[in-house]
Amino acid sequence: MIRSELIQKIADENPHLFQRDVERIVNTIFEEITNAMARGDRVELRGFGAFSVKKRDARTGRNPRTGESVEVEEKHVPFFKTGKLLRDRLNGK
Numbered sequence: 001m002i003r004s005e006l007i008q009k010i011a012d013e014n015p016h017l018f019q020r021d022v023e024r025i026v027n028t029i030f031e032e033i034t035n036a037m038a039r040g041d042r043v044e045l046r047g048f049g050a051f052s053v054k055k056r057d058a059r060t061g062r063n064p065r066t067g068e069s070v071e072v073e074e075k076h077v078p079f080f081k082t083g084k085l086l087r088d089r090l091n092g093k
Contacts, residue, residue, distance in 0.1 A: 003030075037078060047085035054079045 001009075007026050011019045036043050037053050044050040058074040082090075 045083070047083050049080055049082040049086055052079050052081070053077070 002052045003026065007019065007023050009021045010026065011017060033043050033051060039052055040053055040054040042050055053076050056075050056077055059072050061072040063070050
């Protein structure tokens with residue numbers, strides 16, 4: 001599902017809301033999650049999962065095309081851990 005499909009589904013299920021308002025709500029939620037993660041905060045959505053940021057240390061990598069060593073800088077990457085309810089639904093429980 002992509003963002004526009006999510007917006008359309010919410011708008012269809014809530015005919016009392018204008019689509020532009022639903023779009024603003026969805027965009028605000030995603031912006032808040034992104035901003036919280038940029039600050040290094042953890043975002044937990046009960047029953048769904050938790051978004052957090054993990055630090056990857058600098059390392060020496062390898063260019064797969066040439067085989068030469070390349071220095072890879074330290075970086076922060078997003079991490080998602082599924083919640084129990086989501087795991088159970090995916091596994092048919």
